[in-house]
Amino acid sequence: AAASMAAATATDGQGVRRRTGSRALVAWPHARCCRSRRFAPRRSGAPALASARHGEERPTKGPAASAAAQRAQHSEQAAVPSAGLGMVQPGTHQKKFTTVYKFGGTSVADAARMAEVANIVCLFQEEAPVVVLSAMGKTTNNLIRAGEQALHCSSNEVRGLEPLEKIFQLHRETVEALKLPDDTKKEVEDLLHELQQLLVGVSLLKDLTPRSLDSLVSFGERLSTRIFAGYLRANGIKSVQHDAFELGVTTTDNFTDGDLLYELSSSQVNKNLGRFDEQGHPVLPVVTGFLGRGMSTGAITTLGRGGSDLTSTFLGAALGMDEVIVWKDVDGVLTTDPRVCPEAKPIPLLTVAEATELAYFGATVLHPQSMMPLFECKQDLNVRVRNSYNPSAPGSIICKERDMSSSLLSSIVLKSGVTLVDIVSRRMLGQYGFLSKVFRVFEELEISVDVVATSEVSVSVTLDPSKIWSRDLGDDELRMLKQSFGNLAKVDLQKGRSIISLIGNAERSCEILETTFCVLRGLDVNPEMISKGAYKNNIAMIVPEKDGHRCIQALHQRFF
Numbered sequence: 001a002a003a004s005m006a007a008a009t010a011t012d013g014q015g016v017r018r019r020t021g022s023r024a025l026v027a028w029p030h031a032r033c034c035r036s037r038r039f040a041p042r043r044s045g046a047p048a049l050a051s052a053r054h055g056e057e058r059p060t061k062g063p064a065a066s067a068a069a070q071r072a073q074h075s076e077q078a079a080v081p082s083a084g085l086g087m088v089q090p091g092t093h094q095k096k097f098t099t100v101y102k103f104g105g106t107s108v109a110d111a112a113r114m115a116e117v118a119n120i121v122c123l124f125q126e127e128a129p130v131v132v133l134s135a136m137g138k139t140t141n142n143l144i145r146a147g148e149q150a151l152h153c154s155s156n157e158v159r160g161l162e163p164l165e166k167i168f169q170l171h172r173e174t175v176e177a178l179k180l181p182d183d184t185k186k187e188v189e190d191l192l193h194e195l196q197q198l199l200v201g202v203s204l205l206k207d208l209t210p211r212s213l214d215s216l217v218s219f220g221e222r223l224s225t226r227i228f229a230g231y232l233r234a235n236g237i238k239s240v241q242h243d244a245f246e247l248g249v250t251t252t253d254n255f256t257d258g259d260l261l262y263e264l265s266s267s268q269v270n271k272n273l274g275r276f277d278e279q280g281h282p283v284l285p286v287v288t289g290f291l292g293r294g295m296s297t298g299a300i301t302t303l304g305r306g307g308s309d310l311t312s313t314f315l316g317a318a319l320g321m322d323e324v325i326v327w328k329d330v331d332g333v334l335t336t337d338p339r340v341c342p343e344a345k346p347i348p349l350l351t352v353a354e355a356t357e358l359a360y361f362g363a364t365v366l367h368p369q370s371m372m373p374l375f376e377c378k379q380d381l382n383v384r385v386r387n388s389y390n391p392s393a394p395g396s397i398i399c400k401e402r403d404m405s406s407s408l409l410s411s412i413v414l415k416s417g418v419t420l421v422d423i424v425s426r427r428m429l430g431q432y433g434f435l436s437k438v439f440r441v442f443e444e445l446e447i448s449v450d451v452v453a454t455s456e457v458s459v460s461v462t463l464d465p466s467k468i469w470s471r472d473l474g475d476d477e478l479r480m481l482k483q484s485f486g487n488l489a490k491v492d493l494q495k496g497r498s499i500i501s502l503i504g505n506a507e508r509s510c511e512i513l514e515t516t517f518c519v520l521r522g523l524d525v526n527p528e529m530i531s532k533g534a535y536k537n538n539i540a541m542i543v544p545e546k547d548g549h550r551c552i553q554a555l556h557q558r559f560f
Contacts (some may be wrong), residue, residue, distance in 0.1 A: 087118060087235045091128025092282050096275060100324040102132040102289065102312035107327050107388040108224055109137040110170070111177035118232055120327065120391055121284070128275070128282065130319070132289045132312040133228055135220025136174070142166050143195075147216045150202040158199045168192055171223050184230030188223060195219045210255035214302045221288035221308070229286040238277065239284045244311060245293035247272045251301045253294040258301035260292065260310060260369075262376055266318040273319070287315065309370035317377035324381065325395075326366065327388040332396030333358065333365050336412045340549050341556045347396050347410055354410050354503050355383075355398045357538040361413045361450070361501040366398075374400065409504035409512060409559045414552045416545050418450070418497045419478065420528060424458040425489035435459065441484045445477065451499060451531045451540045460529050462499060462542060497528070498548035499540055500555070506536035513539065519554050523547070 091098060103117050121131055135143075142163035149161050158164065175188055198216060202208050208216075222243060229241035248268020251258030277283050289308025292301045303310050309326060316324035330338070332346035333355065350358075352374045359368035365385055374381050386395035423438055438459055442449055451462045482491045504512050509532070516539075520527065529542040543551055 087122045087232075087237055088125065089237050089282070089284070090122050090125050094126075094128035094275075094282070096128065097130050097273075097285075097319055097321065098126075098128045099130075099321055100132060100312045100316045100319075101129045102308060102324065102326045103134065103388060104308065104326075104328055105134045105137050105139070106329045108133055108228065111174045113388075114174065114178060114228055114231055117327075117388060118228070118235065118237075120388060121232075122237065123391070129284065130273070130315055131228070131284065131286045132308060132315065133221060133224045133286060134289050134308045135217075136170060136224045136227075139167055139170065139220040139223070140217055143217050143220055144213070146199055147202055147208050147213060150199040151206055151208055153203055155200045155203045158203050159196060161199070164196065164199065167195070167219075171227065174227055178227070178231045179234065180227065180230045181234055184226060184234075187226045187230070191219060191223055191226070211297075211299055214255045215300050217302060218288075218291050218300045221290050225286045225288050232284060232286070237284055238281050239286055240277070242273065242285055242287045244288045244291045245300055247287065249292040249311070249314070250295050251292035251303065253297050253299075253301065255294070255299075255301055257304045258292055258294065260303060260314060260372075261295060262314070262318075262373070264295070265292075265314065269315065269318050273315075287311065303369070304367075307367060307369070309367040310372070313370045313373040313381070313383060316381055316383075317373035317379075320379055322380060322382065323384060325384045325386055326370075327386050328365055329387065329389055330365065330385075331387045331390060331393040332385045333398070333411070335410070335560050336552055336556050337414060340414060340552050343556065343560070345560060346393070348394070349397050349399065349402055350410055351402055352398060352400055353537055357501065357503050357533060358411055358413055361415050361499060361503075361538070361540065371398075374398070404505045404507065407505050408508055409502060411503045412552055412555050412559070413499075413501040413503065414548050415450075415499040415501070416548055418499050418542070418545075419463040420460065420494040420497045420542055421463060421481070422458060422460050422492040422494070423485065423489045424492075437488060438485075441481070445481055445484065447477070447481065451529070451542070453529050453531045462497065462529075494528075496545045497542050498545045499542055500548065500551055502539045502541075502555075503537060504539075509536075509539065515558055516541075516555065519558050520551065523550060523554055525551055 101121060106113075108114050108117055121129060134140075145163040146161050146167070149163065150158055153161065171188055171192065175185055180188075195216075198212070202212060202216075225241050225243075229239045232239035248265055248271065250261045250265045250268065252261065273285060273287075275282060289311040290302055291307075291311075292303060293299070294301045312324050312326060315321075332348075333350060334344040334346055336344045338344040352371050355366060356368065356371040359366050359371065366383075370383075374383065380400060383398040384395050385398070387393045425434070435454070439449070442461075447463055449461045449463060453460045478493055478495075482493060485491050502512055502516060520543075525543055525547045527541040527543055531540045532538065533540065
């Protein structure tokens with residue numbers, strides 16, 4: 001590994017290592033991680049991914065503008081893509097799978113994007129990838145809307161539901177544009193028919209249970225993976241589609257938010273995911289993200305919104321890989337939300353602990369639970385976040401550890417729509433068991449808590465603004481929460497708050513706080529609550545929601 005690392009890196013005059021392979025072109029100081037294979041140059045038969053697009057790339061004012069321009073450019077392409085011509089099977093000399101590529105919904109939003117993703121998959125000929133896909137575009141949202149509308153219509157009206165029409169249209173148009181063979185068309189039509197029948201059942205029973213909801217939303221990934229695998233086969237790539245629940249990805253029976261059972265799932269996946277077909281030819285698997293099978297019920301379960309990220313990192317860990325690449329629509333993990341601050345920059349390198357805090361406190365690039373396999377696995381597994389609309393961008397690397405000596409702040413995250421709860425009781429003074437009673441109330445009401453701060457006579461917490469399907473906590477739930485404390489404590493609820501999370505070097509917290517308070521004083525904003533996370537690398541502050549954006553913009557300007 002050391003020899004491989006030495007061959008793949010060079011050192012400039014300032015001691016900054018630069019990867020010489022095509023996989024990583026970014027420099028970072030004193031990185032102590034990231035074992036990574038070098039990509040061989042593209043063979044003559046491999047696809048020219050973006051031809052002039054890469055050579056003509058122009059700098060922009062920020063990742064948000066860049067991503068928007070890239071998506072606009074792709075949307076102008078012809079409806080019938082021809083990008084698949086000349087694709088070559090990647091990694092034919094590899095005896096084992098070498099990496100996982102995960103593509104989100106925006107990356108496979110339509111036929112043109114499917115063709116581009118196929119090119120990316122086949123571009124790096126040294127790799128033998130496993131591909132994990134999300135549902136196409138907004139399919140998951142449309143499936144949920146279709147289920148909700150089916151509750152309130154007759155069975156005869158199900159076929160005409162607007163979200164169902166959109167699902168049918170998107171997938172049929174994609175099949176036609178990609179010129180897929182008849183066997184793939186039949187697979188897709190059979191699934192669409194099964195989907196319609198499920199919605200008819202929901203309409204007749206006037207009931208959409210969590211178990212039924214998981215079955216309903218599973219159609220998005222089941223459709224996208226069949227279309228993509230069919231497109232690869234149509235272009236000469238030996239590809240096999242797999243539903244994750246058939247591979248052995250097993251979860252608890254907590255429908256809509258199943259917990260992945262790592263050891264059981266890992267053994268099953270290693271047994272069922274074969275590198276070669278029956279004739280001994282290497283194959284390229286295309287696996288559904290987001291889905292699993294309940295351990296006791298055997299029914300389809302889901303890992304919660306964004307669970308496809310977890311599927312990809314789990315597969316990387318289970319198969320003994322050293323890198324998983326998550327392809328998104330941004331140039332990596334950014335220093336802040338580019339929608340709030342267009343000057344946001346990609347972060348070249350960050351640790352698992354930093355990425356976990358970023359994910360939990362509002363960064364949407366990776367799902368919070370997707371970091372867990374990196375803690376669980378024995379090998380050095382890294383996650384690279386790259387842009388499928390801009391494959392030449394090096395992206396961001398997430399690794400177990402790095403040298404933080406020259407780093408002050410990595411990222412600033414804003415989480416809005418937060419409710420601040422102040423719980424005050426004189427009974428708390430010098431008593432044990434009070435906190436357990438407080439958090440038992442939250443447990444009984446199934447309300448998640450984000451940030452906690454305590455004193456001798458009070459506890460302040462922020463409430464997670466959404467549950468699994470991004471539904472805000474309603475006024476009735478908040479009122480019930482307040483009443484549940486009864487005579488135990490006085491409770492004050494303050495809605496319309498934002499959490500500003502400063503993710504950085506725990507050893508330089510004083511510098512971070514000094515600069516932050518200076519900026520906030522200039523804005524005349526007083527934090528209502530401050531908390532430091534268990535990792536010590538996250539300082540969270542609660543401010544009024546109306547001040548959130550300008551605080552982020554001013555802090556980003558000062559720190560970056």
